[in-house]
Amino acid sequence: MLNRFPLWKNLMVIFTIAIGALYALPNIYGEDPAVQISGTRGHEANETTLADVQNLLADNRLNTKSIVLENGSILARFQNTNDQLLAKDKIVEKLGTGYSVALNLAPATPAWLSSIGGSPMKWGLDLRGGVRFLMEVDMNTALSKRQEQLQDSIKTELRKEKIQYAGVQNGENYSSVVTLVNPEQRFQALQLLRKSHPNLTVTDTNENTISLSLSDAALIEARDSAIEQNLNILRKRVGELGVSEAVIQRQGAERIVVELPGIQDTARAKEILGATATLEFRLVNTNVTPEAMRRNIVPSDTEIQYQQDGTPVALFKKSMLGGEHIINSSAGIDNQTGGTQVSVTLDAEGGDIMSQITKLNLKKPMATLYVEYKDSGKKDANGKVILEKHAEVISVATIQGRFGSNFQITGSGTMAEAQNLSVLLRSGALIAPIQIVEERTVGPSLGAQNVEQGLKAGLWGLAIVILFCLAYYKLFGLIASLALCANMILVVGLMSLLPGATLTMPGIAGIILSVGMSVDANVLIFERIKEEIRNGRPIQQAINEGYNGAWTSIFDANLTTILTSIVLYAVGTGPVKGFAITLSLGVAISMFTAITGTRMLVNWIYGGKRVEKLSI
Template sequence: MLNRFPLWKNLMVIFMIAIGALYALPNIYGEDPAVQISGTRGQQASETTLSEVQSLLTSNNLQPKSILLENGSILARFNNTNDQLLAKDKIAEKLGNQYSTALNLAPSTPAWLSSIGGNPMKWGLDLRGGVRFLMEIDMNTALGKRQEQLQDSLRGELRKEKIQYSAVKNGENFSTLLTITKPEQLFDAKQLIRKQHPNLNINEVADNTLALALSDKALIEARDHAIEQNLSILRKRVEELGVAEAVIQRQGAERIVVELPGIQDTARAKELLGATATLEFRMVNTNVSPEALARGIVPSDTEIQLDRTGRPVALYRKAVLGGEHITNATSGLDHNTSTPQVSVSLDSEGGEIMANTTRQNLKKPMATLYVEYKDNGKKDENGKPILEKNAEVINVATIQGRFGSQFQITGIDSPAEAQNLSVLLRSGALIAPIQIVEERTVGPSLGAQNVEQGLTAGLWGLVIVIFFCLVFYKLFGLIASLALCANMILVVGLMSLLPGVTLTMPGIAGIILSVGMSVDANVLIFERIKEEMRNGRPIQQAIHEGYNGAWSSIFDANLTTILTSIVLYAVGTGPVKGFAITLALGVAISMFTAITGTRMLVNWIYGGKRVEKLSI
């Protein structure tokens, strides 16, 4: 029978729209300004801490919307940001360094909805407010570190092959100058370097002296490697801040954009993201006498670093282990001395290296070197700040026994420093130092204004389209309008459900554009029905031919739009990607609501009946 859906198809359409409405529901509830309190020394917040916070808020006439203790952390919700900011200051002053007090925005979604995965749609920086950093990687430092590693490798390889050299030093443009002592060994040195380092260009610049420089391809790979590694580490650091919908992406050859929607503690974000600190574990060269150390006379494989008291320590240049092997780090107190410490866990490779090193160097001293790059106030010829390497020996400990993937670092000044160091070690050491060259803050009020204007534009667009449909297509126009509302509900529900999808102002523009394109499919169907009726077809046959005949045109038009959106997403940046996602989702869903959804309603009204006239 024409224009009748089987029961399963009707139930499918109703089920799909109901699921979309269910997962779009959390967006109605919004978010509450909140203060989150958690321990900084490995301990957790307790009922006693909760009572202290409640008493403090009451004494300052601050009435929280709710305050809960969950998983060792306290979350206090407030009715407005003024109460939130005042509460944060008072709590931080009361609890001191024992607890970390951070500003937060907590979804007010009911527990039953959260339990089935219902969460509000993630908002971008322009809607929610937050901070945007433009960060530049110091490639000179990255290439300099690579140059040092190459020189250390060359010394070891040449000694192993018994090729005598008199100098390994820096050349221009991060090249390395290698001087061979015996001319007859020059050819052997070249062969060894070509075998071990095929990405190096080798040139003879003087008698028995080779200039070694990275090839153009290797240089590009080194830059890309530094960018990708830093991107990965910055993502881990953002996770430490608790920002799930952050945007972290590459911009140009040496820059990274970080957008943190909803973040309110911008100083903490800036400190953590821009930090360049890491640890190196190095053996102490005990063969250097105190007199030679005082005069600064050390072998070429050794350098002098100062500890916190200013005492010089002779360390081998080659690190036993770097921060890249650290998988976890937690701050706490040493049970014996009650001083701050950081407990470190290494990956399997790092654990094996540490086990072998400690086994081979029993009763010998090993130092923990804290390395950080800071702006020294000077600028290069391009006007960029010059970062200067600052290193400090945290502690020197004698290896008393073999240990592997877990150990403790002591000699740290304060619990706050221990906590900050543990966060940096957990997230990883930056391959190359980065500096924040631009910072933009979008206030919550400006974000709220963008939301209001976007919703107003969307509402007016919806009203105008519905008015057009009702005037031109009457009852069929009402059916198209209902399908249009269902389309918007499904788009919001799907964007709330999909991980990694963020709504921005361009995204709102994409949704509004998809509203018009959704009705466009119904216009094609309705005009085709009218044409079939003018050609003398029976009403039921006209409806059937209208939907079937317009399908190919609708599919072709929407497919080209979706393909365009895919291209925009592939080549675009943040705002363009947001527009592409919402447009593609809106158009794809419209093929379901504008064709299957409206036909279900038309079938309910007209299907299987003797109809003399259509309201179209």
């Protein structure tokens, strides 16, 4: 029988729209203005801190919707942004610099909805407000570090082949100069170095000197590699901050842009993103006496570093293992001493290296060196900030046995310090230090204005389209309008579900554009039905031919739009991606609602019965 859907198809349409409505529901509840309080290095938010904050808010008559302590962080929700901003100022004044007090927007989704994965759409920086960092990568440090690694490798290779050298020194433009003891070994050394380092330019400047330098192409490749690796590490660190809709992209040759929607305070973000912390595992030179360290008389392969209490430790300069091999870490309590510890997991290569180190150095002390780069307050000739290397010995322990990929580090200070160190190690050490050259805070008022204007435009557009459909197509126009509303619900629900989808101002434009394109499919179907009736077809056959005949045209038109959106998403960045996502989703969903959805309603009203006239 014409124009009758089987039961399963009716249930499929109803179920799909119901699921879309369920996951679009969290957007109705919105978000609460909140203040988040986290301990910085040396401090930790605890029950005492919570009580102090509660008393402070009560004394200033600042009512909260809720205030909870979870995972060492306090989250206080407020009724409005005025209370939020005032509370933040009062809390900063009370707690001082020992805590990071950040403005936040916390979802107000009910617990039952959150338990099934319901969450509101992620908003971009232009709608939600937040912070934008422009970071510059210190390429000089990256290339110098690469130069040091190359020289260590050269020394090892020459010793292995029994080629005597007087020294390996730095040359111009990050080149390395090898001075041989025996000029007769020059040809052997050239062959060895050219074979071992095919990407370097190896030349002999005189009879006992060999130079290894980076070509222009290799220099560009090294810079690009440093940028890309830093980008990947920053993405991991942003994940630790819990900002999944962040924008992280390269800008120019040596800069990176990071946009964090929803974060109005830069303290915590700067602390995690800008940190260049890593660990180095070095052996302690036990032959250096305390008197020699006091007078700074140490061998050339040794340097003096200090523990947190100022105690000097003589360490070999060569790092046995670096933080680049760390793949996971977590903070906890040492059951034996009651102090804090950081559990570290190494990759396969790092585990093998650590196993060999501990095997060969049993009963010898090994130090864990915490290294980071900080702003020196000085600038070079080009106006760039000069970063200084700061190091601190966080533990010195005697190697009691052979161990591999999993071990614990003690002596990392308070739990807050241990957790911070764990986050930085887990997300990876930056290949090259970065400095924030520009930071900009976007207030939530701009986002609210954009959202209000976007919603007004969308509602006006929707209202005009619905009025047109009702006036021109009557009952069929009502059916098209219902399908249009279902289309909007499904778009919002799917945008809320997709982990990488972010709503931006251009994204709102994409949704509004898809409204018109959704109705366009119904216009094609309805006009085809009217044409079939004018050609003398029976009503039921005209409805059937209208839907079947218009399908090819609708599919071709929408497919080209979706392909264009895919290209926009692939080559575009930031807001362009937002427009491409909402447009492609809206168009794809419109093919379901405008064809299957409206036909289900038409079948309910007209299917399987004798009809003399259509309201179209």
